[in-house]
Every structure is written in C-alpha cells, then in structure tokens.
C-alpha cells in the first residue's frame with residue numbers, strides 16, 4: 001500500500017481589514033474578515049518540505065492589505081481581484097477566497113448622522129466567496145445570522161403523531177430564525193454587487209414577513225424561490241435556518257391565562273431547516289463542497 005497526498009489547500013485565515021474612506025469629511029468604513037486559500041502544485045512542500053513554490057501565507061495576508069490600499073468596494077469584487085492575482089502564479093491552479101463584512105451604522109448625534117462615528121449593526125454579517133478552478137471563477141454572495149422574528153402568521157400542525165410525540169398542534173406561534181443564505185451568480189455576472197446584495201436581502205426579509213407560514217420549511221423554500229424568480233442571473237440559493245423556538249409559558253399555576261403573550265425563548269435544542277433551491281437541470285457545483293454546514 002502506498003500513501004499519497006490528497007486534496008490540499010493553504011492560506012491565511014481571517015485577515016481583518018478596516019478601511020476608512022476619507023475622500024470627503026463624511027468617512028466611510030468597510031470592515032472585512034478575509035480568508036485566502038490556494039490550491040495547486042504544492043506536493044513538494046507537503047512531501048519533502050520544499051518551499052520553492054510556496055506563496056507564504058504571510059505574503060497572502062500582505063497582499064490582502066496592499067490591495068485594500070486601492071479601495072475595497074464590494075467584497076465579491078475585492079475577492080475577485082485577489083483570485084485573479086493569485087491564479088496568475090503558474091503553480092496556483094485555483095483557490096478559495098472568503099470574506100465576511102460587518103456593518104457599521106452612523107451614530108445619530110444632535111439629530112443627524114455623524115460623519116465619523118459608528119455603531120456596529122449587530123451580529124449579522126454579509127458574506128462573499130470566490131472559488132477558482134480549471135473552469136474559472138465562481139462567485140457566491142450571502143449573509144449569515146440575519147435574525148428575524150414574526151409574532152404571528154405562523155402555524156404548525158398536521159404532522160404525524162406517535163408514542164413519542166408531545167408537541168401540541170398550533171395555529172398561531174412565534175416564528176424566529178437566524179437566516180444564513182448563499183446564492184450563486186451565473187458565470188460572468190457583472191452587475192452591481194452592493195445593489196444586488198441589498199435587493200436579495202430585502203426580498204428574503206419581505207418573504208419571511210409576508211408568507212403566512214405553515215412550517216419553517218415552507219418559509220425557507222419560499223424565500224429561496226422568491227430570489228430565483230426575481231433574478232435570472234442567480235442560478236441557485238441555499239439556506240440554513242435554525243427554528244428558534246419560543247414556547248408559551250404555562251401561567252395557569254399562577255391563576256393567569258396566557259393568550260399568546262408570554263414566551264420562553266429556548267436557545268437549544270433547536271430545529272435546523274436547510275434547503276437548496278435551484279433551477280431544474282442545474283448540476284451540482286463543486287463550490288458547495290467548500291462551504292461547511294449546508295445541505
């Protein structure tokens with residue numbers, strides 16, 4: 001039996017860049033966490049310790065900072081620049097560039113938005129991924145931990161019951177989740193990434209709000225479907241949504257009723273609903289193998 005090196009990639013993870021755009025006194029802040037990973041002809045390093053082809057992870061980090069000097073723009077565009085740069089090295093056959101972008105809102109002071117003071121806009125992050133292989137570049141955009149809740153307009157009933165089923169059927173409940181979504185652009189997409197991100201996010205939220213939900217599964221599929229219906233140049237979308245359960249507290253021991261007003265917000269265990277929504281005939285794309293925690 002001989003032992004051989006299998007798939008490998010290497011790079012610098014979580015390069016934090018905060019870029020301040022000072023073109024006017026109204027500063028703009030872009031806050032990114034970038035991971036760069038290269039694939040290619042690196043067997044000699046793994047097998048013999050021969051580093052002659054290795055673009056050091058430190059060099060990858062420095063390249064990220066240097067490229068930010070020219071401006072960052074949309075994370076998808078920034079990662080595409082990095083992908084094009086690194087795949088220009090003959091020993092690099094592909095790679096994976098991933099970014100999370102954290103939002104900062106302007107602080108309102110004296111009744112107006114401040115020029116250069118900001119407050120973090122919560123746990124949610126915008127995400128982007130550029131994947132390069134022999135077939136070219138693939139761009140995914142997404143978001144994670146977009147926490148949403150609706151206080152009615154959600155039911156769950158009609159499920160099978162067996163000796164282990166205790167869940168009551170409900171025709172009115174809280175529906176809450178932290179949306180994580182990734183969507184894949186058609187090859188060559190050259191639209192405005194920022195505008196498109198805003199439009200997709202708005203559509204996901206609008207669908208969550210307006211669909212009268214009979215199951216979180218139905219809501220998740222409807223959110224994905226709405227995005228594919230609205231944008232021809234998005235090929236497919238994947239969603240992962242925990243069901244953040246809110247259980248009605250039994251107030252009867254205190255002689256009180258509880259007409260859907262007092263809930264216990266459980267943190268675990270939680271349901272986990274995941275779905276890929278795609279166009280019929282689209283083949284499985286290798287980029288999805290580079291994303292963990294999804295169907």
Ligand SMILES: O=c1[nH]c(=O)c2[nH]c(=O)[nH]c2[nH]1
Pocket residue numbers: 156167214215216217243271
């Ligand atoms: O929307 C839901 N889907 C389920 O599959 C499920 N299972 C469960 O216990 N509660 C819920 N809610």
